[in-house]
Amino acid sequence: MHSTNAPENSTATVEKGIPLTRSGNLLTDVPLPAAVIFEAPLAHNLAWMQRFADGHGAKLAPHGKTTMTPALFRRQIEAGAWGITLATAVQTVAAHAHGIDRVLMVNQLVGRPNMALVADAIKTGLEYYCVVDGVDNVRDLGAFFAERGLTLNVMIELGIDGGRCGCRNAEQVETLVTAIAAQPSLALVGIEGYEGMIAGGDEVASVRAYGERLVETVRTLRASGVLEREAPIVTASGSKWFDLIAEAFDKAELREHYTPVLRPGCYVVHDHKLYAGAMDAVKARDPKLEGELQPALEVFAHVQSLPEPGLAIIALGKRDIGHEPDLPLPLRLYSLHESLHGESVASSDISAWRTTNIMDQHVFLEIPEHAEIAVGDVIAFGTSHPCLTFDKWRRMLLVDKQLAVVEVLETCF
Amino acid sequence: MHSTNAPENSTATVEKGIPLTRSGNLLTDVPLPAAVIFEAPLAHNLAWMQRFADGHGAKLAPHGKTTMTPALFRRQIEAGAWGITLATAVQTVAAHAHGIDRVLMVNQLVGRPNMALVADAIKTGLEYYCVVDGVDNVRDLGAFFAERGLTLNVMIELGIDGGRCGCRNAEQVETLVTAIAAQPSLALVGIEGYEGMIAGGDEVASVRAYGERLVETVRTLRASGVLEREAPIVTASGSKWFDLIAEAFDKAELREHYTPVLRPGCYVVHDHKLYAGAMDAVKARDPKLEGELQPALEVFAHVQSLPEPGLAIIALGKRDIGHEPDLPLPLRLYSLHESLHGESVASSDISAWRTTNIMDQHVFLEIPEHAEIAVGDVIAFGTSHPCLTFDKWRRMLLVDKQLAVVEVLETCF
Numbered sequence: 001m002h003s004t005n006a007p008e009n010s011t012a013t014v015e016k017g018i019p020l021t022r023s024g025n026l027l028t029d030v031p032l033p034a035a036v037i038f039e040a041p042l043a044h045n046l047a048w049m050q051r052f053a054d055g056h057g058a059k060l061a062p063h064g065k066t067t068m069t070p071a072l073f074r075r076q077i078e079a080g081a082w083g084i085t086l087a088t089a090v091q092t093v094a095a096h097a098h099g100i101d102r103v104l105m106v107n108q109l110v111g112r113p114n115m116a117l118v119a120d121a122i123k124t125g126l127e128y129y130c131v132v133d134g135v136d137n138v139r140d141l142g143a144f145f146a147e148r149g150l151t152l153n154v155m156i157e158l159g160i161d162g163g164r165c166g167c168r169n170a171e172q173v174e175t176l177v178t179a180i181a182a183q184p185s186l187a188l189v190g191i192e193g194y195e196g197m198i199a200g201g202d203e204v205a206s207v208r209a210y211g212e213r214l215v216e217t218v219r220t221l222r223a224s225g226v227l228e229r230e231a232p233i234v235t236a237s238g239s240k241w242f243d244l245i246a247e248a249f250d251k252a253e254l255r256e257h258y259t260p261v262l263r264p265g266c267y268v269v270h271d272h273k274l275y276a277g278a279m280d281a282v283k284a285r286d287p288k289l290e291g292e293l294q295p296a297l298e299v300f301a302h303v304q305s306l307p308e309p310g311l312a313i314i315a316l317g318k319r320d321i322g323h324e325p326d327l328p329l330p331l332r333l334y335s336l337h338e339s340l341h342g343e344s345v346a347s348s349d350i351s352a353w354r355t356t357n358i359m360d361q362h363v364f365l366e367i368p369e370h371a372e373i374a375v376g377d378v379i380a381f382g383t384s385h386p387c388l389t390f391d392k393w394r395r396m397l398l399v400d401k402q403l404a405v406v407e408v409l410e411t412c413f
Numbered sequence: 414m415h416s417t418n419a420p421e422n423s424t425a426t427v428e429k430g431i432p433l434t435r436s437g438n439l440l441t442d443v444p445l446p447a448a449v450i451f452e453a454p455l456a457h458n459l460a461w462m463q464r465f466a467d468g469h470g471a472k473l474a475p476h477g478k479t480t481m482t483p484a485l486f487r488r489q490i491e492a493g494a495w496g497i498t499l500a501t502a503v504q505t506v507a508a509h510a511h512g513i514d515r516v517l518m519v520n521q522l523v524g525r526p527n528m529a530l531v532a533d534a535i536k537t538g539l540e541y542y543c544v545v546d547g548v549d550n551v552r553d554l555g556a557f558f559a560e561r562g563l564t565l566n567v568m569i570e571l572g573i574d575g576g577r578c579g580c581r582n583a584e585q586v587e588t589l590v591t592a593i594a595a596q597p598s599l600a601l602v603g604i605e606g607y608e609g610m611i612a613g614g615d616e617v618a619s620v621r622a623y624g625e626r627l628v629e630t631v632r633t634l635r636a637s638g639v640l641e642r643e644a645p646i647v648t649a650s651g652s653k654w655f656d657l658i659a660e661a662f663d664k665a666e667l668r669e670h671y672t673p674v675l676r677p678g679c680y681v682v683h684d685h686k687l688y689a690g691a692m693d694a695v696k697a698r699d700p701k702l703e704g705e706l707q708p709a710l711e712v713f714a715h716v717q718s719l720p721e722p723g724l725a726i727i728a729l730g731k732r733d734i735g736h737e738p739d740l741p742l743p744l745r746l747y748s749l750h751e752s753l754h755g756e757s758v759a760s761s762d763i764s765a766w767r768t769t770n771i772m773d774q775h776v777f778l779e780i781p782e783h784a785e786i787a788v789g790d791v792i793a794f795g796t797s798h799p800c801l802t803f804d805k806w807r808r809m810l811l812v813d814k815q816l817a818v819v820e821v822l823e824t825c826f
Contacts (some may be wrong), residue, residue, distance in 0.1 A: 015503070015507070015825070016501070016503040016504075016826070028525065028526070029526060030526055031502055031503050031524065031526040031527045031529075031530055032524050032526070032527070065732075065773065065774060087773075087774040088429070088728065088774065089444055090428070090429040090444050091429075094428070107717060107718075107728065107774070108717055108718055108788065110715040110716070110717055110728060110788055110789045111444065111445050111715045111728075111749075111789060111791075112441065113432075113433050113441070113442060113443055113444040113445070114444045114445070114715075116433065116444075117433075117444055133718055133720060134718060134719060134720075134788050136787050136788045136789065137718075137788045137789070140788075140789055159720055161721070162721075163720075164718075164720070164726055164772075164775060164777075165717065165718035165720055165726050165775075166718075166720060167720075168720065168721065302523040302524045302527075303523070304520060304521055304523055304578065305520075305521055305546055305547060305577075305578035305579075306547060307546060307547075307572055307576075307577070307578055307579060307580075307581065308574070308575075308581065313577055313578050315501065315520065315523060315524075318801060319478075319801075319804050319826065336524075359577075360478065360500075360800050360801065361478060361500040361501065361520070362577060362578075364577075374549050375521065375523055375547050375549045375550045375553075376523045376524060376549065376550070376553055378524075387773050388731060388732075388773065391732050391805070392804070392826075394807075394826075412428070413428075413429070413732065413805075413807070
C-alpha cells in the first residue's frame with residue numbers, strides 16, 4: 001500500500017498553513033486554516049513595549065516561549081530588547097542557533113542532557129542565565145559546570161506561598177546564597193521572580209508588594225557582597241502586570257547600579273480578549289499612558305458545513321488555535337464563495353457570533369438563522385491568550401492589510 | 414545582538430525530545446521532556462485492531478489525525494489496513510507524500526487551494542475519497558474537478574440532529590444524490606458517518622440504530638443504482654464505539670457486495686484513562702473478546718522544583734502533553750538523582766499521586782509530604798486521549814522496555 005520510493009523529506013512542501021505561491025494572498029492562495037500575523041500592529045507592539053521599558057529605565061527581555069519564532073526574536077532585538085527570556089534548555093539552544101546571544105532561562109536547569117545542551121551553547125558564545133530555588137539543583141549544576149570548566153550565571157528565584165517555583169522566604173534565600181558560594185563554577189548575579197501566580201484579594205497591592213520584595217532582596221544581597229556582578233539583575237513580569245513591576249523597578253538607584261529586566265511575552269501579538277482586558281486595566285492605572293497594544297494574531301479558516309439552521313461547522317480545531325481561557329473569537333466573515341477567482345473580497349463584522357464548542361479539527365459556531373454565509377466562506381478568528389495558538393504551527397504567515405503574504409515565519413517548538 | 418551569520422536551518426538539531434545520540438537511553442541521553450511510544454504495546458495494538466476488523470469482515474482505515482506520524486501509518490498499512498483516514502487536505506497530501514496511496518478524508522473538501530492540493534495528489538496516484546453534505550460544496554467540487562479533468566470520489570455524510578456535519582434526514586440525502594448526479598466529475602461511491610457525536614440517553618442503543626441507518630442508507634442507494642462502485646463503501650467509527658459499528662456492518666451481504674470500513678484512530682497507542690475506560694466497556698459488551706488494547710504513549714519529564722511540602726513542579730506543560738479531558742496522569746518515578754551516571758534506574762509506582770494544575774510549561778503535582786523525590790528525578794506521565802499529545806511534538810521516540818531509543822518517529826502536523 002505504501003510506495004517504497006516515497007520521498008522522505010517532502011513534508012516541507014505539504015505542511016499546513018503554507019501558501020501555494022510565496023507571494024500569495026491569504027484568501028486565494030493558502031490552504032486554510034492558516035495562522036497569520038498582521039505586520040502593522042506587530043510593528044506597533046514591538047515599538048510600544050520597548051518604549052514602555054525604556055521609559056521606566058528597564059531592559060526588555062521578552063518571553064520568547066510565547067512565539068518561539070526566531071524572526072520575531074530578531075525583530076524584538078532590533079527594536080531594542082536586551083535579550084530573550086525562555087523556559088527550557090531546548091528553547092534556549094533553538095534561539096541561540098538562530099542568532100540570539102543573550103538568554104534568561106527563568107526555570108531551574110535540570111537533567112544532564114539539558115545541562116549539556118546549555119554548556120555547548122555557552123561555549124559557542126551564548127550569554128546565559130538560569131534560576132535556582134533549591135540546594136540540590138545548586139549542587140548538581142555546580143558539579144556539572146565545574147566538570148566542563150565553565151561558569152554558569154544563576155539568579156535566585158523568589159516565589160510566593162502557594163505559588164509555583166521559587167524561595168518562599170528570606171531563610172531559604174540565605175541557605176541558597178551559602179550553597180551557591182560553595183560552588184566555584186556558579187556565579188550569583190541577581191534575583192528573579194514571576195508575579196503572574198498572584199491571585200485573589202487585592203491583586204494590585206500584592207503585585208506591588210512582590211515587586212518591592214524583589215527590589216529589597218537584590219539590595220540586601222548586593223549590600224552583603226555576594227553578587228558577582230557590577231550591575232546585578234532584578235527581573236520579573238509576565239504580560240498582565242508589567243506596569244506594576246516596572247513601577248517597582250523604576251528607581252534612580254536601580255537605573256544606576258542594577259540591571260532591571262521586564263519580561264512580557266504576549267505583548268508582541270497581544271490578543272482579542274484576555275490581554276485586551278489586561279491592557280484596559282494598565283490604561284486605567286495610568287490614564288496618561290500613550291497608545292496601547294493592538295491585536296496582531298488571527299487564524300483564518302473555512303466554513304466547512306452548514307448542517308442545521310443556526311449552526312456553522314468551521315474547518316478549524318484544537319490542532320489549530322488555542323481555546324483557553326476562551327473559545328476562539330469570530331471576528332470577520334469573508335464571503336469567498338461570491339468571488340472564487342481572487343477579486344478582492346469584502347468582509348463583514350461577525351464579532352457578535354459565538355463559538356459554542358471546539359473539537360480536534362472542528363469549531364461549532366452559533367450563527368443567526370438567516371445569516372448570509374456559505375460553505376467555502378472564510379472566517380477570521382481572534383484568540384484569548386496567544387501562546388497556545390503559536391505552538392500549533394510550524395509556520396505563521398506575516399500579512400499586510402490586503403492579506404498579501406509578506407513573509408513566512410518559522411516557529412521552533 | 415543577533416549574529417548575522419546565524420545558521421537558518423539548524424533547528425533540526427535542537428528540537429525538543431531528540432536524543433543527543435541516536436541510540437541513547439531515555440533517562441540519560443535525551444533532553445527531557447520527551448514523548449515516547451513503547452514498541453511492544455504498539456505492535457500489540459496494531460495486530461489486535463486489525464484482527465478485530467478482519468473478524469467482522471470489515472476493512473480498517475485508521476484515523477491518521479491522531480498521530481500524523483508516517484512511520485505509524487506505514488506500520489498500520491503493513492499490519493493490513495486498507496487505507497488511512499484523515500481530516501484535512503493538508504493531512505492528506507502529507508500522508509501521500511510519505512507513501513500512503515489510499516485516503517478517506519472524512520470532511521467536506523473546501524477552498525480552492527485545498528482542492529488544488531488534493532487534485533495534484535490524485536494526479537500522482539492517490540486513491541482519494543471525501544464526503545459531502547451540502548449542494549453548494551457539490552457544485553464547487555464538480556466545477557473544480559471538471560476543470561482539472563479529474564474524477565473525485567465522494568461519499569454522502571450522514572449526521573444526527575444536534576450533531577456535527579452530515580445530512581440529518583433522507584430528503585437531504587436524496588437532494589444530494591441528485592446534485593451529485595448533475596456533476597459528471599463526481600463519483601458517488603458510498604455513505605459515511607461518525608457515531609462519536611451521540612451523547613445522552615441510551616447511547617449504546619443510539620449508536621446501534623445509527624449503524625443500522627448507515628447500512629440501510631447505503632442499501633437503498635445501491636438498489637436505486639446511483640452508486641458508481643461495484644462494492645460501495647459504508648464507513649463509520651471513532652475509538653469508543655468501534656465494536657457496535659463493527660456489529661452493525663457484520664452482515665454476509667455487506668461482506669460480499671460492499672466495502673465496510675472501520676476508522677478508529679486512538680487504538681494505535683491507546684491511553685491510560687478515557688479509552689482505557691472505553692475498552693472496559695467494549696469487553697463488557699463482549700465477554701468472549703480476546704485480549705485488549707494496551708497503553709503505549711507516555712511523556713517523560715523532570716522534577717523541576719520542590720518549593721513546598723506536598724508540591725512538586727514538573728518541567729512539563731500544555732506545550733508538551735494533552736490535558737483534556739483529564740490532567741496528565743503520573744505513572745512512575747525514576748529516582749535519577751541517585752544515579753547520575755547512567756546505571757539502570759529502578760522506578761516506583763506513583764499512580765496514586767495527583768496532578769492539580771497545568772500551565773504552558775509547568776505541571777503541579779500533589780505528592781505525599783515525605784515522598785522520596787528530588788529535583789532532577791524523572792516522572793513518566795500517561796494521558797487521557799492521545800490525539801492532543803501527538804501534536805505537541807515534531808518527533809516522538811520509539812523505546813523498548815529498557816528505555817533505549819529504538820527509532821525517532823517524525824510527525825507531520
